[in-house]
Amino acid sequence: MANEEKTKKTRRPGLMSQLFGKKKALDVFEEEGMESQWQAAAKRFFKVPLNVIALVVFLAIFIYMMIGVLFIDFEETYQDTTQQNISPGHNMLDFPAELDGNCKQIAVGSTFSVGLSNDGKVYVWGKSKITNTIDIANIPDDVKENEIVMVAAGYDHAMALTKRGKVLCWGNGRLHQCDVPSSLGGRKKVVQIEAGHQGSLAVTEDGRIYFWGNESVISFKVGDAQGHIKKAAFCFSGIIALMDDGTVKGLVKNNVGWSQVPADLNDAIDIAASSQAACALRPDGSIVYWGSTEKGLNQQFDMSLLDADEKIISIKGGRYHYTALTDKGRVFSWGYNNFGQSDAPATVTDAAAIDVGYFQNYAINNEGKITAWGLKGYLLGSDGYGRDVFSRIVGGGRMTLTIGAIAVIISTFIGIVLGSVAGYFGGKTDIIIMRIQEVVSSIPFMPLAMILSVVVGATMSENGRIVLIMCILGFLNWTSLCRLVRAQVLAEREKEYIVAGKAMGISQTAIIFRHIFPNVISVIMVNATLSFAACLLTESGLSYLGFGVVEPKPTWGNMLNGANDSVVIQNYWWRWVFPAIALGLCTIAINIIGDGLRDALDPRADRER
Amino acid sequence: MLRYILKRLAYLVFIFFVISILLFVIWDLTPGDPARVVAEPYAKSSAQKYKEVYEQARRELGLDDPLVIRYVKWMGRLLTGEFGYSIYYRKDVADLIVEPMQNTVRLNVYSVVITLAITIPLGILCAIKRGGFTDQFVRVITVIGYSIPQFIIGLVFIYFFAVKLGWLPVSGYGTPNFQGTGWALYWDRMYYLLLPLITMLFSQMGGTTKFVRSAMIDVMSQDYIRTARAKGLKERVVIFSHAFRNALLPVITIIIGWFLALFSGSLIIENMFALNGMGKLFYTCLKNQDYQPTLALQMFYVLIGLVGNLVTDLSYMLVDPRVKLK
Numbered sequence: 001m002a003n004e005e006k007t008k009k010t011r012r013p014g015l016m017s018q019l020f021g022k023k024k025a026l027d028v029f030e031e032e033g034m035e036s037q038w039q040a041a042a043k044r045f046f047k048v049p050l051n052v053i054a055l056v057v058f059l060a061i062f063i064y065m066m067i068g069v070l071f072i073d074f075e076e077t078y079q080d081t082t083q084q085n086i087s088p089g090h091n092m093l094d095f096p097a098e099l100d101g102n103c104k105q106i107a108v109g110s111t112f113s114v115g116l117s118n119d120g121k122v123y124v125w126g127k128s129k130i131t132n133t134i135d136i137a138n139i140p141d142d143v144k145e146n147e148i149v150m151v152a153a154g155y156d157h158a159m160a161l162t163k164r165g166k167v168l169c170w171g172n173g174r175l176h177q178c179d180v181p182s183s184l185g186g187r188k189k190v191v192q193i194e195a196g197h198q199g200s201l202a203v204t205e206d207g208r209i210y211f212w213g214n215e216s217v218i219s220f221k222v223g224d225a226q227g228h229i230k231k232a233a234f235c236f237s238g239i240i241a242l243m244d245d246g247t248v249k250g251l252v253k254n255n256v257g258w259s260q261v262p263a264d265l266n267d268a269i270d271i272a273a274s275s276q277a278a279c280a281l282r283p284d285g286s287i288v289y290w291g292s293t294e295k296g297l298n299q300q301f302d303m304s305l306l307d308a309d310e311k312i313i314s315i316k317g318g319r320y321h322y323t324a325l326t327d328k329g330r331v332f333s334w335g336y337n338n339f340g341q342s343d344a345p346a347t348v349t350d351a352a353a354i355d356v357g358y359f360q361n362y363a364i365n366n367e368g369k370i371t372a373w374g375l376k377g378y379l380l381g382s383d384g385y386g387r388d389v390f391s392r393i394v395g396g397g398r399m400t401l402t403i404g405a406i407a408v409i410i411s412t413f414i415g416i417v418l419g420s421v422a423g424y425f426g427g428k429t430d431i432i433i434m435r436i437q438e439v440v441s442s443i444p445f446m447p448l449a450m451i452l453s454v455v456v457g458a459t460m461s462e463n464g465r466i467v468l469i470m471c472i473l474g475f476l477n478w479t480s481l482c483r484l485v486r487a488q489v490l491a492e493r494e495k496e497y498i499v500a501g502k503a504m505g506i507s508q509t510a511i512i513f514r515h516i517f518p519n520v521i522s523v524i525m526v527n528a529t530l531s532f533a534a535c536l537l538t539e540s541g542l543s544y545l546g547f548g549v550v551e552p553k554p555t556w557g558n559m560l561n562g563a564n565d566s567v568v569i570q571n572y573w574w575r576w577v578f579p580a581i582a583l584g585l586c587t588i589a590i591n592i593i594g595d596g597l598r599d600a601l602d603p604r605a606d607r608e609r
Numbered sequence: 610m611l612r613y614i615l616k617r618l619a620y621l622v623f624i625f626f627v628i629s630i631l632l633f634v635i636w637d638l639t640p641g642d643p644a645r646v647v648a649e650p651y652a653k654s655s656a657q658k659y660k661e662v663y664e665q666a667r668r669e670l671g672l673d674d675p676l677v678i679r680y681v682k683w684m685g686r687l688l689t690g691e692f693g694y695s696i697y698y699r700k701d702v703a704d705l706i707v708e709p710m711q712n713t714v715r716l717n718v719y720s721v722v723i724t725l726a727i728t729i730p731l732g733i734l735c736a737i738k739r740g741g742f743t744d745q746f747v748r749v750i751t752v753i754g755y756s757i758p759q760f761i762i763g764l765v766f767i768y769f770f771a772v773k774l775g776w777l778p779v780s781g782y783g784t785p786n787f788q789g790t791g792w793a794l795y796w797d798r799m800y801y802l803l804l805p806l807i808t809m810l811f812s813q814m815g816g817t818t819k820f821v822r823s824a825m826i827d828v829m830s831q832d833y834i835r836t837a838r839a840k841g842l843k844e845r846v847v848i849f850s851h852a853f854r855n856a857l858l859p860v861i862t863i864i865i866g867w868f869l870a871l872f873s874g875s876l877i878i879e880n881m882f883a884l885n886g887m888g889k890l891f892y893t894c895l896k897n898q899d900y901q902p903t904l905a906l907q908m909f910y911v912l913i914g915l916v917g918n919l920v921t922d923l924s925y926m927l928v929d930p931r932v933k934l935k
Contacts, residue, residue, distance in 0.1 A: 439624050442914035446876050447907055450895055455635050537758050541877055544760050545892065563764060564881055566779045570772045580761040588756040595752070 108357025154195030196234030410474025419485025693901030732821025754815025
């Protein structure tokens with residue numbers, strides 16, 4: 001009797017170590033018997049290659065989603081309208097080899113770049129496909145045939161200036177950004193062309209500016225500045241201009257943040273515009289900033305990085321960052337750094353020009369060699385809000401797996417407690433618990449979960465909703481385990497060792513949890529594994545229908561929510577294929593592990609194979 | 610037996626009422642005022658009219674009564690076949706559910722019949738040739754079938770059959786303005802039903818095949834099978850006459866469960882393919898906070914669940930004399 005007590009006591013804590021590794025050999029006869037059961041189960045489990053593969057796949061996904069997310073700069077609320085629906089790939093900075101060493105200028109567009117060689121040839125690289133029919137890489141014939149002296153690239157169109165002074169546009173012209181005004185031709189020589197978000201501009205030799213494009217997005221009013229403009233730059237929703245008297249003006253109808261230039265600025269030599277802010281360079285190399293402070297736009301350049309005799313000679317702006325070129329040929333970037341656009345390489349010491357836009361930077365030296373840094377592309381593409389699909393899969397995976405795991409813990413706990421209580425005590429307790437179990441299991445799950453999610457979740461915060469989903473899944477899923485545990489306990493409780501335990505006066509709790517429970521553990525393990533997969537499926541189903549976790553918090557289910565549309569299914573396949581693969585792999589792996597565990601733990605398992 | 614059925618029925622009614630009270634209270638906690646929805650069109654024209662309509666709607670909908678009175682009234686209406694009025698569809702719920710119910714039943718009848726026609730022979734085959742290539746292959750497919758969520762299977766099928774190959778329509782339940790009648794109409798409907806049906810089949814077949822297979826394996830390891838073989842019976846006789854009949858017992862119960870679930874429809878499939886079925890109706894009503902049809906539908910689901918449980922137990926008892934229920 002005392003021996004049996006000891007057996008139970010020593011066996012219980014060693015459960016996991018016995019399952020997954022060898023335990024020190026003990027010399028008590030009964031111990032060996034018990035050990036070999038678990039070891040045999042583990043052996044049986046690992047004997048099947050499929051089980052091992054599934055376990056490795058699942059652990060790899062699980063560990064990566066839980067730990068890998070810490071290394072990814074993941075912001076749930078981040079969105080970017082210029083980066084929507086970009087196909088997977090890291091080719092945004094892959095300029096053609098023949099351009100390297102012969103490059104005159106590079107124009108940076110939202111997801112593509114347009115390069116100009118010294119002999120006037122135009123190259124396009126990056127994600128140049130705008131729609132199914134429009135591709136920037138289809139350079140029109142008149143651009144190919146003429147000698148080009150300047151290029152510009154915007155959100156979805158590109159521009160080129162021929163040697164004869166003609167401005168050519170191609171790409172998406174739906175919002176008139178390619179309708180070059182006829183008044184521009186035949187006038188004074190064009191000295192600058194710029195392409196922005198749904199708009200284009202040209203500055204002529206005599207200080208006049210011409211704008212064409214979507215005027216409902218870009219507010220444009222030049223007023224008495226016309227004729228005095230030296231240089232112009234596109235913010236997201238308008239234009240700022242450097243005047244010939246050294247002042248800077250926002251060419252807008254109504255003043256907004258970035259158009260409110262500091263009044264004392266009257267000696268600017270260069271300007272740079274980002275999405276909602278701008279800055280100007282003074283002759284002494286200092287920089288004046290104004291405009292929005294979002295996403296690091298208020299970050300100022302640390303002048304101490306420069307050598308004592310070094311001076312900034314040129315500045316350019318990306319979407320949320322700026323890049324500067326010094327008279328020593330070094331380059332510096334500062335501002336928002338979510339894609340490495342502010343990590344200017346220190347190795348560049350001979351840059352002659354910089355070209356910056358959106359999230360990319362290029363430095364060109366005197367021999368026409370190119371150095372590039374910034375956004376290379378999106379590993380798994382970007383979604384309809386311009387968010388990186390890969391980081392959302394990782395973030396969503398953590399969310400989905402956490403919800404599933406906690407729901408399983410809740411349901412397993414309830415199942416074990418109610419099942420063992422019902423099985424052990426029997427009688428009235430049993431009847432009541434079993435009736436409750438029957439009711440819960442007979443109500444169709446999804447409609448009830450949806451109702452609860454709407455009714456209870458209506459007034460909840462985002463995090464509250466997540467907890468709610470966990471609880472709904474947990475509190476509605478315990479029934480099958482409860483039944484299994486009860487049946488197992490019913491079978492166990494009549495056995496001699498329990499009778500002996502009772503006779504010895506061991507408390508009921510101790511008998512249930514320390515003597516009967518270990519015998520039920522295999523049932524519990526199998527059931528918990530399989531219901532983990534079930535919880536993942538249910539959560540993703542709920543989120544897919546829009547009743548689970550809601551945007552902007554990602555889960556694998558709600559990432560697929562917007563995918564049910566033939567345009568997305570066909571053209572933006574990366575938006576649904578990758579989350580679907582992640583979710584599918586995970587649930588398949590878990591189910592295989594669960595089945596494998598059951599086969600391995602069931603003494604009659606041999607017949608299964 | 611009769612005593613048992615009566616007892617279960619009484620219990621079923623009791624549970625039905627308990628759940629209805631719970632649901633009613635839960636719904637009562639929902640933010641939102643149905644009377645405001647009714648009065649909304651007048652909000653802009655005149656405050657006086659708005660107030661009038663609002664007050665009237667509150668009175669008509671009985672929103673000012675105490676909870677208990679409202680519950681009793683609602684239950685009374687529900688039991689007399691008056692399921693309420695849908696504010697969103699501006700229709701009586703009883704009229705509203707006719708067409709969705711037809712669509713759902715049609716889709717499910719096909720899916721159940723075809724699933725069984727495929728999975729039962731497949732499960733038996735796998736059980737007999739256990740461990741063989743067919744078995745292993747089918748096992749992998751079935752694991753995939755029941756592991757991958759329906760909506761992913763649906764997306765993949767839409768991609769291949771509707772988008773890439775262009776064989777089937779992406780969604781809908783009939784060609785708009787279709788003029789044909791009789792067979793032409795039937796084929797048109799079937800054409801639209803095919804993709805959801807394939808999706809449903811694929812995700813259902815995994816679980817069922819597995820179930821049939823393990824039931825069959827269970828039976829095949831019984832002593833009476835060994836006895837039958839020892840008697841020198843042909844293997845075919847052993848399988849179909851001795852084993853299959855017994856393996857069918859657990860299968861029958863899931864079939865019955867299905868035939869009841871047939872009315873509730875599939876939330877995901879119907880939403881995905883824009884089929885006007887019960888699941889879609891429930892989804893739309895819930896999304897638009899249309900509480901009368903939602904509650905009525907939910908109670909309908911509960912009823913189906915409870916009846917399904919009872920019928921399953923009873924059928925077990927009928928087909929398997931060893932089972933004695935108390």
